[in-house]
Amino acid sequence: MSLLHVSEVYRKEGNNFVVKNISFTQNQFQKIAVAGETGSGKSTLLKMIAGLVQPTSGAIYFENKRVLGPEEKLLPGHQAIAYLSQHFELRSNYKVRELLLMANKITDEEANIIYNICRISHLLNRKTDQLSGGEKQRIAMASLLTAAPKLLLLDEPFSNLDTPHKNMMKAVVRDISDILNITCLLVSHDPVDILSWADEIMVMKDGQIIQKGTPQQVYKQPVNEYTAALFGTYNLISVSLLNEFATLFDISINGRDICVRPENFTIVSYSEGALKGKVNKVLFCGSYYELEVQVHRDVLTVKTHLRDIKEGDSIYLYLSPEDVGYV
Ligand SMILES: Nc1ncnc2c1ncn2[C@@H]1O[C@H](COP(=O)(O)OP(=O)(O)OP(=O)(O)O)[C@@H](O)[C@H]1O
Structure with a gap:
């Protein structure tokens, strides 16, 4: 009513x-x-x-x-x-x-x-x-x-x-x-x-x-x-990374910008179909860690519960297409 x-x-x-x-x-x-x-x-x-x-x-x-x-x-x-x-x-x-x-x-x-x-x-x-x-x-x-x-x-x-x-x-x-x-x-x-x-x-x-x-x-x-x-931290994916995201994660871009929440990246152990990055910084946030990950010239923010990641590590990131926001 x-x-x-x-x-x-x-x-x-x-x-x-x-x-x-x-x-x-x-x-x-x-x-x-x-x-x-x-x-x-x-x-x-x-x-x-x-x-x-x-x-x-x-x-x-x-x-x-x-x-x-x-x-x-x-x-x-x-x-x-x-x-x-x-x-x-x-x-x-x-x-x-x-x-x-x-x-x-x-x-x-x-x-x-x-x-x-x-x-x-x-x-x-x-x-x-x-x-x-x-x-x-x-x-x-x-x-x-x-x-x-x-x-x-x-x-x-x-x-x-x-x-x-x-x-x-x-x-x-x-x-x-x-x-x-x-x-x-x-x-x-x-x-x-x-x-x-x-x-x-x-x-x-x-x-x-x-x-x-x-x-x-x-x-x-x-x-x-x-x-x-x-509503919180987000990554706006730069134009230079869009094509790589589209190919790796099967995302249709259609001329729009995409944004990804830090917790939507998954750190994976395989390199195929994943985005390679280098960890610049690891911030302890209590119940999770926030990583600054360098991918080419961009820096992505990634949330993880993994404890053994150190600054300088190379990591691979996976993103599911349904976790992408279009802005
Ligand atoms: N009595 C008033 N006279 C002149 N301007 C006003 C008056 N009341 C509100 N405003 C203006 O109207 C706009 C909206 O104010 P409002 O307080 O509704 O916003 P708000 O989203 O609730 O902000 P906050 O979260 O800071 O309380 C502001 O620019 C404010 O300066």
């Missing part, structure tokens, strides 16, 4: 359109992530959906009714849509419990479920100025959830968090979808945060959606270098 429908939405700031002609539909329980470089219009889009910024043109429909913007409503916002800003603030000098009771539309039992999901049950007697950034964020999230929204908009929920708090926040976001059955739309510029979570990813650049697809599609078949770069 369609919950949210964004139809040809534009937003102008000064003389510039910062959101241009955005249309998409989000079904109930569908997890959508918006990725894009800083300034690409992600937050502006989210704020328009939340009814906090007025679209210059176009319309947003929630449960088939138009979401009114701040110029059309005395109290901006939509009661069933919650927006967690990157710049949320908690009222100071309150106990967490008091703060959470203010917005509370639900029973004690329901509230306790939310506190558990947000991992804040142990913080309820603290004052709001005695909390870390990550704890404050989870309390702000719980506060939004106690208002029983149907759609939760999360603006960069994982930025500025260390790894343990980031992992905790990811578990919170997963539980919000899985246990509370609240539909989430999430904005992030970090691929690691969204690839494993989203059902669909929309890539934004200069206010427009330039690619929409499953995490696998945007990662493996980016439409251009911008999308390729957003």
